Amino acid sequence: MKLFRRGRVLQATFGCNPNSSSLGVDVTFLLFGSICASMIALFLGALLRGEQK
Amino acid sequence: MKVARARAEQFGGIVELSRPRALLHVDRQMMRELGYPESPLWQQPEGPLSAPTEVHLVLSRRCAAGCRGCYVDATPQGAALSREEACRILDELAAMGVFHVALGGGEALELDHLFAVAEHARAVGITPNLTTSGLGLDERTAERCKVFGQINVSVDGVGDAYRAARGFDGFPHAERALRLLRAVKREVGINCVVSRSSFEGIGEVARLVRRLNLNELELLRFKPVGRGARLDEELTPEQAKRLWPMARRLVFRHRIRVKLDCSFAPMVFWHKPSARAAAFFGVQGCVAGDVLAAVQPEGQFTGCSFLSSGEDSFRLREKWPTAFAAIRGYVRTAPEPCASCEYLHLCRGGCRAVSRAHGALLDPDPGCPRVQEHRARRPLPVLAQ
Numbered sequence: 001m002k003l004f005r006r007g008r009v010l011q012a013t014f015g016c017n018p019n020s021s022s023l024g025v026d027v028t029f030l031l032f033g034s035i036c037a038s039m040i041a042l043f044l045g046a047l048l049r050g051e052q053k
Numbered sequence: 054m055k056v057a058r059a060r061a062e063q064f065g066g067i068v069e070l071s072r073p074r075a076l077l078h079v080d081r082q083m084m085r086e087l088g089y090p091e092s093p094l095w096q097q098p099e100g101p102l103s104a105p106t107e108v109h110l111v112l113s114r115r116c117a118a119g120c121r122g123c124y125v126d127a128t129p130q131g132a133a134l135s136r137e138e139a140c141r142i143l144d145e146l147a148a149m150g151v152f153h154v155a156l157g158g159g160e161a162l163e164l165d166h167l168f169a170v171a172e173h174a175r176a177v178g179i180t181p182n183l184t185t186s187g188l189g190l191d192e193r194t195a196e197r198c199k200v201f202g203q204i205n206v207s208v209d210g211v212g213d214a215y216r217a218a219r220g221f222d223g224f225p226h227a228e229r230a231l232r233l234l235r236a237v238k239r240e241v242g243i244n245c246v247v248s249r250s251s252f253e254g255i256g257e258v259a260r261l262v263r264r265l266n267l268n269e270l271e272l273l274r275f276k277p278v279g280r281g282a283r284l285d286e287e288l289t290p291e292q293a294k295r296l297w298p299m300a301r302r303l304v305f306r307h308r309i310r311v312k313l314d315c316s317f318a319p320m321v322f323w324h325k326p327s328a329r330a331a332a333f334f335g336v337q338g339c340v341a342g343d344v345l346a347a348v349q350p351e352g353q354f355t356g357c358s359f360l361s362s363g364e365d366s367f368r369l370r371e372k373w374p375t376a377f378a379a380i381r382g383y384v385r386t387a388p389e390p391c392a393s394c395e396y397l398h399l400c401r402g403g404c405r406a407v408s409r410a411h412g413a414l415l416d417p418d419p420g421c422p423r424v425q426e427h428r429a430r431r432p433l434p435v436l437a438q
Contacts, residue, residue: 037327
């Protein structure tokens with residue numbers, strides 16, 4: 001039996017970087033660690049699929 | 054949630070959302086679920102992105118302000134891309150699938166064709182963003198700035214601290230520009246260069262972000278390039294270690310969004326944050342020639358706007374797959390102490406521009422606390438009798 005694996009969000013960067021000299025990365029979410037990252041990945045994945053439907 | 058567009062990559066693809074504004078890296082299965090066709094890239098081995106997600110268009114080296122640390126060494130008569138050249142480059146970037154451009158210089162607002170270039174970017178599906186000093190910005194110009202995605206005004210200190218950092222009293226102009234821009238759009242923030250002498254005043258800048266209800270504070274590392282090469286303004290080892298705790302404090306105390314530029318990666322990773330969270334939120338070191346590229350006012354494209362040697366911008370698509378081999382290969386060839394660092398894949402050795410300014414492009418970043426500790430432990434050479 002072949003198991004169906006759902007697609008995943010691997011990385012998320014929010015907003016746009018206006019700085020024309022280097023890449024600005026939002027570190028706010030980094031403060032909340034890997035559990036926050038996993039939850040946001042699941043949430044965004046579900047929203048993406050919802051958008052597709 | 055609204056998907057604006059997507060492009061395939063070796064790992065799957067990159068999906069751009071217009072609401073909330075975000076770029077999502079998704080795996081192949083998610084691309085299939087979203088209805089995108091199989092891509093030949095999915096059969097290829099791991100490598101750099103098929104195109105940068107973001108390109109910095111340094112529209113000119115022209116600016117009347119004369120800031121003492123200007124990294125592009127801008128002057129009132131500096132070189133500039135013409136409207137036709139800039140639009141042709143944007144066409145090339147759109148064909149590659151680039152999502153964002155950051156327009157800057159020099160002072161981009163001094164160029165008559167800035168808004169025509171921004172509108173052309175929108176027309177070809179690229180989000181234009183802008184960095185400006187805000188000098189001379191009036192209500193009419195602020196209204197026209199709605200065409201941009203995010204606009205950040207450069208503010209390296211509040212009041213006298215601005216004058217100390219930039220060499221002229223521009224703070225009232227910058228604050229007025231922020232108010233005018235904020236009156237017409239939400240995506241307005243501050244770019245603040247963190248140097249040895251401005252470090253202690255960053256809290257005041259964060260307070261300003263809160264007071265004016267701006268959407269972000271972006272902290273940029275001072276780099277000893279351009280006119281900045283003559284200044285002794287790089288962070289002290291103690292400041293480098295305090296940077297990440299300070300950024301955390303600003304987030305919680307002022308309840309603002311704080312961004313750090315890619316060159317601060319070693320200062321963040323020295324504190325050993327969650328590597329998984331850092332990878333997920335795209336917190337990484339030198340992404341020049343991979344996530345990021347720059348176009349210089351003289352027409353060549355470079356890994357980032359601090360790196361000077363590059364290729365012809367009008368052949369960006371053709372040159373991209375094989376360009377920047379040395380920078381892209383840093384993770385494979387890194388010397389100690391980067392080679393044994395658990396964050397090497399994320400940090401990528403810190404900032405190449407700073408390393409080059411200190412001697413060699415492929416040396417570890419000398420501002421990294423781990424590198425500084427490693428060098429302090431190294432035995433001194435024995436002098437011949």
